[in-house]
Amino acid sequence: MKRFVMLALPLALVACAKAPAPPEAATPPAAPTSVVAAPAEPVSAIDATLLGSQHWRLEKAVDAKGQAIEALFARADKPLQLDFRDGRVSVSNACNRMGGGYTLTGDRLQVARMAATLMACTDPKLMALDQAIGKRLEAAQTVALRNDGQSQLTLTSADGEVLTFRGEATAETRYGGPGETAFLEVAAQAKPCSHPLIPNKQCLQVRELHYDDHGLKTGTPGQWQPLYEDIEGYEHTDGVRNVVRVKRYTIKNPPADGSSIAYVLDMVVESENVATSKK
Incomplete structure (x- = not known):
């Protein structure tokens, strides 16, 4: 306290003292140099x-205190995924698929109220995951992007929560184009097929289907044939027949012993347990 009084007292005396009038011929004192803050x-x-x-x-997801937000990791095998396209952001690997429009202003992300499918999940943590990610995305976020060999997206909320996402190139990015949409019916059972590099290869049996703009089947299905390539993102279960929507890409520089076509799963349109249905 003594230190404060000693410092304050001289300032008070100076303030009370009457400044002498400058001589008429005196040069006006130079204005003090002000410290100008550097522009942001x-x-x-x-x-x-x-x-x-x-x-x-x-x-990674942490709150303002650096504690992990466990509610956002209900699926350890399939982390939450965000995709930004055509002014919309979609969320996958929650209980339901979710999506909504978004705007970017500088480094500020604002997501509109999100819509979601209406599936029910038996795991209560998975059910709660929809709300946990939805409410965070609908709140304004500050965005940071980094691309130094490994792409990284960081969303920071006003209350200090930080969500960190790791980037993985989309098929469009990897193959250099939007691809062609196709519908394939996948037979319930794979069959042995001849593959130059994979002995005892089991190939999916597929045929192409066609749909109109209203989602109704049109025309005649194609012929059944073995699919020597895998469908990226698709996991086949013996005994289950599926109709899948895929993106078909042309590989610009395929290896000499590889296919020039790549298939990437877009969505499963129809699924039937053939073994069960025949009982």
Whole structure:
């Protein structure tokens, strides 16, 4: 306290003293040099191309105290995934598929009220996952993007929560184009097929289907044939017949002994347990 009084007292005396009038011929004192604050760095717009070129998978989520937000990791095998495309963000690997429009202003992300499918999940933690991610995305977030060999997206909320996502290039990015949409019926049983590199290869049996704009089947299905390539993202179960919507890409520089076509799962349209249905 003594130190405070000693410092404050001279200032008070100076303030009370009457300043002498300057001589008429005296040069006016130079104005004191003011300290000008450096201008803030401008906020650069987020690279929308990079944002849309990746699947963003949740890697880490912490609150303002640095504690892990466990509610966002209900599926250890399939982390939450964000995809940004055509002004919309979609969420997968929750209980339901979710999506909504978004806007980017500088480094600020604002997601509109999200819509979701209406599936019910038996695991209560998985059911709660929809609300846990939905309420966070619908709140304004500050966005940071990094692309130094490994793409990373960081969302920071006003209350200090930080969600970190790791990027994985989309099929469009990897294959250099939007691809062609096709519908394949996948038979319930795979069959042995001749493959130059894989002995005892089991190939999916597929035929192409066609649908109109109303989702109704049209025309005649194609012929059944073995599919020597895997469908990326598709897991087949023996005894289950599926109709899948896929993206078909042309591989620009395929290996000499590899296919020039790549198939990537878009969604499962129809599924039937053939073994059960025949009982």
